[in-house]
Amino acid sequence: MHLSPDDIIYWQYGYIRLNATIVFTWGVMFVLAIGSKLVTRNLSADLQRSRWQNLLEMVVTSINQQIRDVGLVKPEKYIGFLGTLFLFIAISNLITVVPGYEPPTGSLSTTTALAICVFMAVPIYGIEERGLLEYLGAYLKPALIMLPFNIISEFSRTLALAVRLFGNMMSGTMILAILLTITPFIFPIVMSALGLLTGMVQAYIFSILATVYIAAATQVQKPEP
Amino acid sequence: MLIDWFTVIAQVINFLILVWLLKHFLYRPILDAIDAREKKIASELSDAAVKKSEALKERNQFLQQNEVFKRQHAELMAKAIEDATSEKRHLLENARQDIERLRLKQLEALNSEQQSSIAMLNRRMRDEVNSILRKVLIDLSGLSLEEHVIEVFISRLRLLDDSGINRLNLAFMASDNPMVISTVFDLPLELRKRVESVIKEIFGESARTEFTIAPDLICGIELNANGQKLSWNIAGYLDALGKDVDELMNIRFRSEAEDKSNHAQNGDEHGNGT
Numbered sequence: 229m230h231l232s233p234d235d236i237i238y239w240q241y242g243y244i245r246l247n248a249t250i251v252f253t254w255g256v257m258f259v260l261a262i263g264s265k266l267v268t269r270n271l272s273a274d275l276q277r278s279r280w281q282n283l284l285e286m287v288v289t290s291i292n293q294q295i296r297d298v299g300l301v302k303p304e305k306y307i308g309f310l311g312t313l314f315l316f317i318a319i320s321n322l323i324t325v326v327p328g329y330e331p332p333t334g335s336l337s338t339t340t341a342l343a344i345c346v347f348m349a350v351p352i353y354g355i356e357e358r359g360l361l362e363y364l365g366a367y368l369k370p371a372l373i374m375l376p377f378n379i380i381s382e383f384s385r386t387l388a389l390a391v392r393l394f395g396n397m398m399s400g401t402m403i404l405a406i407l408l409t410i411t412p413f414i415f416p417i418v419m420s421a422l423g424l425l426t427g428m429v430q431a432y433i434f435s436i437l438a439t440v441y442i443a444a445a446t447q448v449q450k451p452e453p
Numbered sequence: 454m455l456i457d458w459f460t461v462i463a464q465v466i467n468f469l470i471l472v473w474l475l476k477h478f479l480y481r482p483i484l485d486a487i488d489a490r491e492k493k494i495a496s497e498l499s500d501a502a503v504k505k506s507e508a509l510k511e512r513n514q515f516l517q518q519n520e521v522f523k524r525q526h527a528e529l530m531a532k533a534i535e536d537a538t539s540e541k542r543h544l545l546e547n548a549r550q551d552i553e554r555l556r557l558k559q560l561e562a563l564n565s566e567q568q569s570s571i572a573m574l575n576r577r578m579r580d581e582v583n584s585i586l587r588k589v590l591i592d593l594s595g596l597s598l599e600e601h602v603i604e605v606f607i608s609r610l611r612l613l614d615d616s617g618i619n620r621l622n623l624a625f626m627a628s629d630n631p632m633v634i635s636t637v638f639d640l641p642l643e644l645r646k647r648v649e650s651v652i653k654e655i656f657g658e659s660a661r662t663e664f665t666i667a668p669d670l671i672c673g674i675e676l677n678a679n680g681q682k683l684s685w686n687i688a689g690y691l692d693a694l695g696k697d698v699d700e701l702m703n704i705r706f707r708s709e710a711e712d713k714s715n716h717a718q719n720g721d722e723h724g725n726g727t
Contacts, residue, residue, distance in 0.1 A: 234457045243459060250463050257471045264479035271482050273489035281486075288483045304484060308476040316471055332464070336455040341464035394455075 232398065233330035234337050249335040256320050256332065287315075298436065299443040306442060309349055313342065314435035321397065321427025325420065331427070334397040336390065343390035346438045347382070354445030363445065389437060396430045599636070603644050606674045606685050607651050613683070622656055624681035631661035633677040637670050637686075652676075 230236055233248035240246070267280045277285075291311045295303035320333045332338045354363040367378040400423040407416045613621075625632055634640075634648060645664055652660050667675065673686015 232455055234455075234460055245457070245459060247457070247460060249457075249460050250467070253464060253467050257467060257474065260471065261474040261478055264475060268478055268482040268486075271486040273486050273493060275490070281483075284479065284483055285487060288480060289487065292484075304480075307480050307484075308472050311480060312468070312472045312475045315475065316468065335457075335460065337457045337460035338464045340456055341461045341468060344461070345465060345468055 232335045234335050248330045249332045249338055253332040298439045310435055310439050314431050317431035317434055331397055334401045336394040339390040339394040343386045347386040350441045350445045353442050357446035393430050393434050400426055602674055609685055621678045621681050625678040628679040631663040634664050635667035635675040
């Protein structure tokens with residue numbers, strides 16, 4: 229039994245290892261990219277449009293609205309990063325219904341990679357929006373003594389992001405695997421359904437937390453009247 | 454170790470590639486399509502608003518024009534009624550004047566007819582009276598009427614006062630013409646001599662006389678000395694009789710004409726009333 233899809237290695241050449249995490253990630257990327265390309269190939273700007281276009285428009289506008297609700301005034305700027313984050317995690321988790329599929333999000337390497345992306349995106353967007361000095365100055369607020377705590381907070385929340393997603397997905401997979409050995413009927417199906425719900429919730433939590441972090445970093449301090 | 458750093462780096466790269474792919478294939482086309490649709494809807498809405506405002510403007514313009522038309526229509530109607538009334542009044546006045554003219558013409562015709570009737574009646578009456586008188590005088594005196602007339606004329610001459618004689622004499626002396634004795638009939642020589650002798654007796658021997666026939670003198674005789682006249686005839690009596698007859702006829706004709714005119718006027722009024 230594998231604790232992480234990283235352990236399933238299909239091909240190895242020295243340090244380079246082509247494991248299940250990477251392969252299934254490619255699969256998810258393929259599904260997302262090809263699916264999007266197929267739907268957006270014949271987009272209509274009229275009032276009449278295909279149901280797939282409707283679905284994608286609904287997904288995109290919902291993500292846009294969520295980003296705006298959190299406090300980012302220009303959601304179009306962030307939807308590429310935050311929307312992809314949500315869609316990647318959600319699709320990765322939803323495809324668990326396919327037998328033999330190992331969700332890439334069940335690998336701590338993947339969640340770490342995503343957390344690192346968020347960790348990097350926060351200062352990039354923050355500096356872009358507020359400027360380097362103002363962004364760095366935020367670490368000194370409300371007092372200089374808060375600097376180490378702010379830095380610790382940055383790292384700890386990144387770690388929390390990675391571990392939270394990994395823990396949830398890994399536990400789901402583990403429970404399913406354990407249940408299959410104990411009670412092969414009924415229960416695995418229920419747990420699988422529950423796993424789908426958990427997967428969607430985790431995708432939402434991960435992306436919304438990333439949005440909140442970016443929003444906090446890009447928030448321009450307005451002078452008090 | 455749960456974290457495989459090679460996988461981490463590979464996943465970061467994978468994730469960034471996925472971000473690019475989705476940005477390129479999903480978000481941008483979808484957001485562009487939504488933007489285009491929103492723009493289209495906004496333009497359609499603004500078009501609709503423009504059309505609505507234009508329609509409102511046209512409606513207001515139409516209502517305004519309608520109001521103007523109504524006002525003009527009312528004004529034209531009032532003017533037409535006024536014109537028709539004045540034309541009616543004018544026509545009625547013309548008709549009334551025509552009727553009046555016709556009535557006057559009718560009255561004139563009636564009058565002239567009456568005059569000619571009266572004149573004819575007069576003439577016939579005079580003739581009748583003349584002949585009756587002549588017959589009566591002859592039957593009564595046994596003398597001819599001429600003799601009787603001459604007798605009356607002679608007695609009149611004899612009764613003339615001096616001023617009358619002088620006036621006639623002066624008039625006679627002023628011209629070379631003889632005194633003209635006019636009678637209705639041709640006097641017999643005997644009567645002529647008698648008249649000449651009486652004239653010479655009154656006006657002197659130099660008085661010359663000439664006898665003419667004047668049919669207008671009804672049963673009478675006239676002496677004309679250069680314009681100064683002395684006459685006796687029954688024309689005067691007949692004239693008085695004629696005047697009385699005229700008066701009577703006038704009264705009768707006038708009343709008849711008035712009756713006719715009143716009748717015509719009443720008919721007119723009835724005609725207007727309907």
